[in-house]
Amino acid sequence: MSEDGTWTDESDWELSDEGFDDDGEALAPPPVVAVVGRPNVGKSTLVNRILGRREAVVQDLPGVTRDRVSYDASWTGRRFVVQDTGGWEPDAKGLQQLVAEQASVAMQTADAVILVVDATVGATTGDEAAARILRRSGKPVFLAANKVDNEKGEADAAALWSLGLGEPHPISAMHGxxxxxxxxxxxxxxPAQSEVAQATGGPRRVALVGKPNVGKSSLLNRLAGAERSVVHDVAGTTVDPVDSLIELGGKTWRFVDTAGLRRRVGQASGHEFYASVRTHSAIDAAEVVVVLIDASEPLTEQDQRVLTMVIEAGRALVLAFNKWDLVDEDRRYLLDREIDRELAQLQWAPRVNISAKSGRAVQKLVPAMETSLASWDSRISTGQLNTWIKEVVAATPPPVRGGKQPRILFATQATARPPTFVLFTSGFLEAGYRRFLERRLRETFGFEGTPIRINVRVREKRKLKPR
Incomplete structure (x- = not known):
């Protein structure tokens, strides 16, 4: 969270011309290609090569987590998004598991996957774990045998047929x-457009996240046991993250990566790192995130960090204050003050007070998740949005900047999940005015339980062509 209390900074508001037609209407979301693999196999080098060769847009898309960075790219006229999953340097002990989790998340969040393997090293247990998950994905998977700098290295690449992902593609990301x-x-x-972004079928994906010992496992067991209907655990090998299918409120929900969050890594030096990676992975793979907060203790910086992850990832959100059976009247008063002070920017998130241990009010989680997901999925028509914005601007115009008053020329909702709006303006809009517009959007259209993104694109005046 920034110093002025906002969740993003102003650099996130600018949008490139990519993604809009000449009339400013949003184009369909482009397909997503995830680049996965072990550390130091050349993932980021390959991503840079893909972007640099075509001189594609190389800005970071706003709202991504620090472990998963996306870039707009194009090749032979086709737009797509490249997702770089680099940046991990775990110790050898947990590497196999982390690579598998990375592949699992990419499988759920991308339309195609490139698995990068170091051909000079050969297939490792980490590569095999990733390949095992990717084989089951039903999505196009491409095996990039990297560091093949000459014809001699192609024999090393051929050995990677053993991964069962079809023909290895010998490449040198360094040299192209x-x-x-x-x-x-x-x-x-x-596909012509992202099928992941459009997907609505199947059980909705839920992540239970929160600081250690907040009651994630207890809540999952309560939800599974109370209904006595864990449909089955989707699992393969011991390194696979486990998704639990649980029937609640007459619907089946997929609780993602819950075993990964439960699994103990031991007291190795990287314990907190692993917990952070798993939390990121669970959030990335989910559609709605239930953030558990210990109601019996003061809010902590860890709670804030987890909430920031969810907002940055753009997921639907439910706040679950657990251990409510330990909250007395004095603590309730203090908690209300803490929420007003430290969670003022999250007044839009549904709040449920529960006890996983006793089962108190856990049935209220389902309606809260459904509310947040409905908001996350929602769209406002361009006509309705522009009528609304004209009324708002007429009543409260944007503040003057540099002696000129910026005008909002046109507005459109670029995407849902989360609702993302683009304002085409004659000048930049101040931070305070953008927050004002977000508040008014929520007052008019609801959006309970979902982050909202407002991007500003300043349109240059078109010069008249000489006759």
């Missing part, structure tokens, strides 16, 4: 060798 051929095949297999 073979990358064009790989991209030709990737682009040929991509």
């Amino acid at each position: 060798r073979g990358v064009a051929d790989l991209l030709d095949e990737v682009v040929a297999d991509l």
